Amino acid sequence: GNGFDIYDLYDLGEFDQKDGKATKWGTKEQLMDLMGAAKEKGVGVYWDAVLNHKAGADDKERCQVVEVDENGIEARISFPAVESSYRTKTISDPYEIEAWVKFDFLGRGDKHSKQKYRWYHFTGTDFDAATNRKAIFQVVGDNKGWSNSVDKEQGNADYMMFADLDYSHQEVIDDVKNWGTWIVKETGIKGFRLDAVQHFSERFTNEWVEHVREQCGKDIFCVGEFWVGDVKTMTEWLEKMGHKFSLFDAPLLYNFSNISKSENADLRKVFDNSLVQVEPVNAVTVVMNHDTQPGQTVATPVEGFFKPLAYSLILLRNNGYPCLFYGDLYGMRGNKDNDVPSEPPACGGKLADLTLVRKLYAYGDQEDYFNDANCIGFVRRGTWDKPNGCAVVMSNAKPGEIRMAVGREHKGECWTDVLGWEEKEVKIDDEGYGVFPCPGVSVSVYVKKDAEGRDRFPVDFDANIYKE
Known part of the structure; x- marks a missing residue:
């Protein structure tokens, strides 16, 4: 997997489990060598954390569930939106399934954490092994249900994929908080990118970042992946988080894309309705990332001629926290199976130059x-x-x-x-x-x-x- 099908948060390529010791990216020893080299160069490393779910369970367990609506046609065509439809709409009576929700971490044992996971640590799953059937199954039990402190996408955005963690369960809360402090102290990382923050409890997320900063220092950086084009939704989420987080400025990227594809577009409007315009301290500005590159889930192409302009606007100005895309710096090899062509390094190979300009000269008041x-x-x-x-x-x-x-x-x-x-x-x-x-x-x-x-x-x- 690529990390999104997360099995064991505590296994960094250290234990022989799931048919091998190394992750796709290497062993823990190689990771620690990388961390040491980064420290020598003065480079801080952020951890891409997937906290919404677990995958690759060790065994099945029987549990009571109800099915919920996957289609949500009524919600999508109604105005105003019908929040009771889609993921909040039950379409079956309770019944029992065999779910892949038993996690024993046999290769790791009790090292780093003694916590094991069972059906009651999850709110939902998507496969019944007894019938070999896929659906969205909401786990039934005392105090069970989708989190209410998530985005309203699809009626309720709590369930995304695999075995969805229940952040109302104290054992889950304690274990993931413990992991947050452990990973910082174990590796020396300087912050986190939290994947898909709109899909798990805002209440827990707030508690988690407070806990990690209390234990590891208030300068631990956190950015959430919340891919939405509406800046109002983003600012409301930041308010709920007490501005402890940053967010990727998706509206600004959409502006870059639209302007680059429009002849004689008005450059003066490039920051209109962007996050960096209204929350400059909490905006991580991007021109492209792994999700928006060609062939990916939310592909948002920025025409090649415009990338030097876009990178100048995020790298050399005084607001926002700019993020370079690896594929723009080094080029992209493409994917013939998906008809995605290869691309040379962006900005005519001058992205490194723009970055050095930022380091040497982009300081002080801005006019x-x-x-x-x-x-x-x-x-x-x-x-x-x-x-x-x-x-x-x-x-x-x-x-x-x-x-x-x-x-x-x-x-x-x-x-x-x-x-x-x-x-x-x-x-x-x-x-x-x-x-x-x-x-x-x-x-x-x-x-x-x-x-x-x-x-x-x-x-x-x-x-x-x-x-x-």
Whole structure:
């Protein structure tokens, strides 16, 4: 599996179970070598945690269930939405099934955790082994039912897949809290990406992050995967979480995609209704990820010409926490079976350069020049210890230019495009202004010609990890 079909949270490739010791990604020893190498390089590692469910049970157990509606036609065509339909609509009387819900972790035993899992630790499952039948089965028992503190998608979003964990059960709560502190102390990770946060208890999620930070430090970072285009839904979730979390800015990605596919789209609207616009501290900004890349579940293509503009907008501005996509940095090999073509590294191979610009020059106050629909720019003024700053100008149509102020302290300086896409040099006048041009359908990033670190451009970055 790829990690989403999670069996044992505590097995990092340490125990001989499920036909082997190593995970798909390697052994625990290799993981710890990676963590050591990352620490030496000053790189913090975040753990992609799947806490919604368990899969690959060791054995079956008989339990009482009711079936719930999988189709939800009434809910989807009704307006306003009928919340009582879909996953909240029971379509059978209680009856008994054989469910794969017995987890003994025989290879691990009691190391790291003594907790074993039985039918009463789950709220639902999707397969009856006695009849070899798939459906959505809600477990019946005392205090059983879907969580009420989840998203209203499909009426109730608690059930997603496999054996759904019951976060009203104290043993489940205690075990997963224990795992959170254990994984931080065991590996030295600096934070978490929580998968599919809308599908499990908000109450538990709040308790869990508070517990981990109490035990491991308040700087433990947490971002939730909550893929929805409605910024209001996202801000309401953040409010419920007490802003302890960040979320991936899906609305901004949708803006990138739509603008990139529209001729002469208005660049001034790129941040409209985005999370970074209203919750800048809690927004993780992306241009693509593993779910939105071509061929995946929520494919949201951003045209290649627009990616340098999009990455400049998330990497070089003062709001949001930018996240680079591995496939954009190194290229993607494609998938012939799904008719997904291979792609070279994004941004004409300049993504590493944009990242270095962020590290060296994208500091200080920001001034926007969003006056023209097809040519926008902004300036970062620098700080006392990072004084150089930078000026960014981009166009999604014809070549353009913008007169922007970088500060009187820079008068007389010559600024040039670190990306090398615009050859003209810009002279800063006595008032601290310069006229910064950019090519058509492109972006230029200007820095003082002799600024500290300019000799590191263009970046000598080896993207050929596939050795092809």
